[in-house]
Amino acid sequence: MEGFKKFLLQGNLVQLAVAVVIGAVFANLITAFTEGFITPLIGIFGGIPTFGDLYFEINGSRFMYGAFVDALIAFLITAAILYFFVVMPVGKLLDRFEKAKEATTRPCPHCLSDVPKKASRCGQCTSELTPETV
Numbered sequence: 001m002e003g004f005k006k007f008l009l010q011g012n013l014v015q016l017a018v019a020v021v022i023g024a025v026f027a028n029l030i031t032a033f034t035e036g037f038i039t040p041l042i043g044i045f046g047g048i049p050t051f052g053d054l055y056f057e058i059n060g061s062r063f064m065y066g067a068f069v070d071a072l073i074a075f076l077i078t079a080a081i082l083y084f085f086v087v088m089p090v091g092k093l094l095d096r097f098e099k100a101k102e103a104t105t106r107p108c109p110h111c112l113s114d115v116p117k118k119a120s121r122c123g124q125c126t127s128e129l130t131p132e133t134v
Contacts (some may be wrong), residue, residue: 025080034074042073106132 007013037052051073054066105114111125117132 025109027074030081031071031074031077035070038077040068091125 035050043050051066051069052064053066054069055062057063070095104117106117107113108115108122108127108129109124110127111122113122113124115122115129116122119127119129121130
């Protein structure tokens with residue numbers, strides 16, 4: 001029982017639960033934004049006030065393709081927001097950390113292996129080097 005309690009209270013599980021709840025609320029927000037603002041805005045130019053009510057019938061079966069169009073627009077908006085406000089900034093941040101990590105080494109002029117900037121001798125070919133100030 002102690003292991004199960006530890007599993008439930010560990011940080012990753014709690015963070016995942018919070019992320020799922022926030023993601024669901026964010027999805028509802030984007031759906032409401034799409035149905036309340038984007039769809040009517042598109043409807044101004046296309047002559048259709050809402051997509052949610054659009055359907056076609058075959059043998060009495062109703063196919064609600066308008067709800068799919070609304071969901072598709074909401075998905076595209078959500079994907080764009082996540083890409084431009086989460087994925088791109090995190091990618092740039094990781095690139096910045098990688099460049100800072102790379103800046104601590106330099107290539108050996110003799111064997112081209114990476115050596116610390118402060119090194120006075122190459123660890124691979126043992127050539128003497130002039131130390132750089134960091």
